[in-house]
Amino acid sequence: GKRNCKTQVHDWKAGCARAGCSYNFNVTGKRDGEKPAFEAYCSSDDSGYFTPCEMLKGPAGTEIAAELAPYDFTTANAHLLHNVTYNYIGHYNATFNHFAAPPYDFKVKPEQL
Numbered sequence: 617g618k619r620n621c622k623t624q625v626h627d628w629k630a631g632c633a634r635a636g637c638s639y640n641f642n643v644t645g646k647r648d649g650e651k652p653a654f655e656a657y658c659s660s661d662d663s664g665y666f667t668p669c670e671m672l673k674g675p676a677g678t679e680i681a682a683e684l685a686p687y688d689f690t691t692a693n694a695h696l697l698h699n700v701t702y703n704y705i706g707h708y709n710a711t712f713n714h715f716a717a718p719p720y721d722f723k724v725k726p727e728q729l
Contacts (some may be wrong), residue, residue, distance in 0.1 A: 622723040629719045630684065630712050637712070639684045641719075643669065658682040682721040 623645045629640035640659035647653040654674030658681075662665035667676035710722065 622725050624721065624723055625710075626721050628710055628722065630710060632662075632712055633664065637684060639682070641682075642672075643680060643682075650701040652678060654680065655677050656680040 623643055626642040626644065628641040630637065634640075637657070638661045641647060642655065642656070642657050642697070644655045645651065652675050655672040656669035656674070657672060658669035659668070662684045664683070666683045669682055670682040671678060671680065677712065
């Protein structure tokens, strides 16, 4: 089927200090075919691993995970993993804005794995 669904990231904040980089944001997705609607809160550091997000809304078995993969000092490469029956992953080149700019929102288009 056609996948026009986009995952919405709200209140993105990411920044780096001497101890490393960290992020936090809320993420929502609308129902799309087999994919249920969901809402989650994600926060972690740049460990290089997907970290499970805290599910705020959504059916049992819905999992959201996020990874922060910085590749330079101005851009944070946010990866989201949405796992129900199908795995979807989306990438977005967000900025490190924690100390320099207000939180902002963006959309991530998921690709089926």
